[in-house]
Every structure is written in structure tokens, then in C-alpha cells.
Amino acid sequence: MRGKRISRGHQDAQLLAALDEEGCPVCHLIAGSDDHYLFWFFNENYYEPFSLDGLTRSLGFCLAHGARLTRSSVGAYQLAAVHEVLVRRIREMLLHHPAAQRRGEGPRPALATYDVCPACQDRESQAARTAFWLAALLEEPGGADRYARPGILCFPHLRAVLPRVSQVTFERLLAVHESAMACALQSLRELTIELGPIASEGRQDLVKALLPSLRLALGHDKGNGAYPVPHESGVSPRSRDPVGDFLEALGRGEACPVCLPVCERLAVARDRALSLLFGLLEGRQHRATLESGYGLCLKHFSRTLAFHPAPAIRSALVEVEAAKLARLHWELEESLRKVAWNVRPEPKGTEQTAWRRAVLRFSGSLKQRAG
Incomplete structure (x- = not known):
């Protein structure tokens, strides 16, 4: 009982302090969850079986956490070591079942689905615990x-x-x-009456005015910058050529082409892009384009398997993904070998940034299309 009282008292003190601040108390208390998770991940947990198994099941980090990790050089060695294991495991899933592929069954069914990113799971667990303690606190007068x-x-x-x-x-x-929402709605109505055309220098004032209502409705999560700023150009949407844009992206070597059109309606755009990909891969020319380009990130490759494409298309996708992973695995092994203490010093090359390419191969990325 003594330990329980201490734990409850600590939680209550944190929650009461959070209730003294504007906004959501749960959001305030989980704001540092990503930093907490990554601190222990890099310093202790990165090579533990539970971390490696969790990241295997989730096919790496999510889009947002992948973007955060690749913007920093912190933990480069740990991420290289982790992704060497992940790539090796996925390659085994792809390459060690030739009989199943001949029967048209494809790789292991586990690749057609994936779990939630472990960093996101940790955050949701912390939010659930905080909600539990807050519910208990709200039953008391204090x-x-x-x-x-x-x-x-x-x-x-x-x-x-x-x-x-x-x-x-x-x-x-x-x-x-209900009262808070009614007040927020009234404020928004007054704001829309006052609004006219907004110059770019006035957008920050608009965001500041909208912030209380947004926090009440959606929470405080600022995101991790995974989504690019929409590109403003003079080209009318009606004059765009989506198929031509996709074919151009398919041949590029710097990013997964399916990630590019996903910004606004992620799930719908993803599935439409994959349906387009299946149609294009009916032609040998476009298969060659896919082979010479980036291929697919693991998340979107997994989604292609969930769609059960035609055997010839699935075989082409598996072969391309296996080839891209084989190259990436070699780069990761080289990067780890060259920093080992028992290896003679030698010049280092692009393999030293393989960890960043590995993170993005698993998480995907939303690079802004040029032009």
C-alpha cells in the first residue's frame, strides 16, 4: 500500500500541475514521450530482442519517427546495427520461400501486415496510463x-x-x-466574419487565433515534420499529368514513388497509387523503370502484398525489393565493419550514411516533388 500511495501522489501532483496550464493535461504530460523513448532506445534498448522483434513486426519506424531520426546524426551506429538485423530478416522472408513463390503464394503472410511503430506504441501507452490516473483524480473534489x-x-x-x-x-x-466547444465555435464564427484575404505575413496571426480551438478539438501534437510544405506553383491542377508524374517518380533513385502523392489523403492516395503501379507493371518497359529506380519502401511494399496482385506482378515486386535490400544490407555491413575496433582504418564512403537510407526504406518519406 505504501508504494501505491507514493505512486498515486506523484501522478496526482503531475496532473494537478498540468491542469494549471492552458490546454490538455494529457498532451502536456506525454509531450516528452518521444525524447524519453529514443533516449533509452539509443542508450540501452536498441539491440535488445524485444526492440528488434518489435521493429521487425512494425517494419521499422513510422513515417513521422523515421523523418525525425533521419534529420539528426544522433544514433547513427545504433540505427545501422538495428537496420542491418531488420534488413537481414526481411530478406530471409523474401528469399527463403522459392517454392511458395512458384505456387503463386508469395512471401510469408506476415509481410502483408505490420504492427504500430514501437515509438508510437510507447506514446499511446503513456497516454493511456495518464488518462487512467486523471480519471481517478477527477472523481475527487480536489x-x-x-x-x-x-x-x-x-x-x-x-x-x-x-x-x-x-x-x-x-x-x-x-x-x-459542451460549453467549451460552444465558446470555441462562437470565436471561430467571429473570426470568419473578420477575415478577408490573408497576406502571407498575416498567417502567423491566424494560426495563433485558431490555436486554442485546434488544441481543444485535436490536441497539442505538433508532429515531426514528416509532411512537406505543399508546393505552390502556377500550374493548374487540371493541367497536371498524374500518370506522367508517377512514371517520372518511378524512375528516380532518391525516394519511394508511392510516398510522393500521399500528402493530403494518405490512405486513399496510397491505394490509388498502388493500383496505378499494378497497371503500369503489366508492361515490361515499366518493370524495367521500377528496377532502375528506388523500388518501394517496406510499408508500401507490404501494402502491395495485401492487395494480392497477379503472380507476375508480385514476383516482379518481390525481385526488385529483394535486390534493393541486398544492396542496402551490404552497405550496412560495410558501415559497421569500417567502424569496428579490430579493423584496419580505411577510407569511408557513402556506406556511412546507409543507416539513413535504411530508416527511410522502412518508414517511407514524403519528399517534395520539384517543379
Whole structure:
């Protein structure tokens, strides 16, 4: 009991402090979850079986965490070591089942699905624990009286807390949020009346005015910069050539072509792009283009398997992915060999940035299309 009281007291103190701040208390308390996860990942956990197995099941990090990792040079060795294992495991899944491929069954079914990124799982677990403790605090007068003065849950975390509270607290929270939403709606209506054409220098003021409503509805997550700023050009959308753009991207060597059109409607655009890819790969010329280009990131390669494409197309995709992974695996092995203490010093080359290419091969990336 003594340990439980200490733990509860610590949680309550953190939550009460968060309730004294504007915005969502859960968002405030999980704001450092990524930093916490990556600190222990790089310093202790990166080569532990549970980390390697989790990243294998998730096919690496997600798009946002992959973007964060590749923007920094911190942990280059650890990421190279981790992805050497991941690439080796995926290659085994692709290459060690020739009989299944001849029967048209493709690689292991596990590759057609993948789990949530471990860093995202850690964050969601922390959010769930915080919601649990907050629900208990809101049942007590000391916590209930502090709620919404000023700290108030964002809608996603309100949904996590509501199933854990009593009927009385449930109804009280709904009333508080109904009032807060009504005030936010009124503020937005007043803002739309005042708005005219906004010059670029006025956009920051607009964002500042919208921020309280956005935090109430969506939360405080600023994201990790995975999505590029939309490219502003004078080209009308009607004059664009999506098939031509996709073919051009298919032959490029710097990024997965399926990642490029995904910015606005990620899931729909992804599946449409993959359907287009299947149609193009009916032609030998386009298969050759795919072979000479980047191939696919592992997330989108996995999605192609979930679609059960025609055996010839699946075989082409598997062969290309296996070839790209073989090259990447060699680069990762070389980068690790050249920094080993028992190896004679020799010139280092592009293999030293293989860790970054490996992260993006698994996570995908949304590079801004030029022009």
C-alpha cells in the first residue's frame, strides 16, 4: 500500500500541475514521450530482442519517427546495427520461400501486415496510463474543482478518459466540454466574419487565433515534420499529368514513388497509387523503370502484398525489393565493419550514411516533388 500511495501522489501532483496550464493535461504530460523513448532506445534498448522483434513486426519506424531520426546524426551506429538485423530478416522472408513463390503464394503472410511503430506504441501507452490516473483524480473534489481552470482535455484524450469515470463525472465532463466547444465555435464564427484575404505575413496571426480551438478539438501534437510544405506553383491542377508524374517518380533513385502523392489523403492516395503501379507493371518497359529506380519502401511494399496482385506482378515486386535490400544490407555491413575496433582504418564512403537510407526504406518519406 505504501508504494501505491507514493505512486498515486506523484501522478496526482503531475496532473494537478498540468491542469494549471492552458490546454490538455494529457498532451502536456506525454509531450516528452518521444525524447524519453529514443533516449533509452539509443542508450540501452536498441539491440535488445524485444526492440528488434518489435521493429521487425512494425517494419521499422513510422513515417513521422523515421523523418525525425533521419534529420539528426544522433544514433547513427545504433540505427545501422538495428537496420542491418531488420534488413537481414526481411530478406530471409523474401528469399527463403522459392517454392511458395512458384505456387503463386508469395512471401510469408506476415509481410502483408505490420504492427504500430514501437515509438508510437510507447506514446499511446503513456497516454493511456495518464488518462487512467486523471480519471481517478477527477472523481475527487480536489481534482474535479481544478478541471477546466484552465486545463481541459482535448477531444481525443477526453474519449480516453470518459469510459473510466462514473456517470456523475461523465455528465459533468460532457457539460464542461459542451460549453467549451460552444465558446470555441462562437470565436471561430467571429473570426470568419473578420477575415478577408490573408497576406502571407498575416498567417502567423491566424494560426495563433485558431490555436486554442485546434488544441481543444485535436490536441497539442505538433508532429515531426514528416509532411512537406505543399508546393505552390502556377500550374493548374487540371493541367497536371498524374500518370506522367508517377512514371517520372518511378524512375528516380532518391525516394519511394508511392510516398510522393500521399500528402493530403494518405490512405486513399496510397491505394490509388498502388493500383496505378499494378497497371503500369503489366508492361515490361515499366518493370524495367521500377528496377532502375528506388523500388518501394517496406510499408508500401507490404501494402502491395495485401492487395494480392497477379503472380507476375508480385514476383516482379518481390525481385526488385529483394535486390534493393541486398544492396542496402551490404552497405550496412560495410558501415559497421569500417567502424569496428579490430579493423584496419580505411577510407569511408557513402556506406556511412546507409543507416539513413535504411530508416527511410522502412518508414517511407514524403519528399517534395520539384517543379
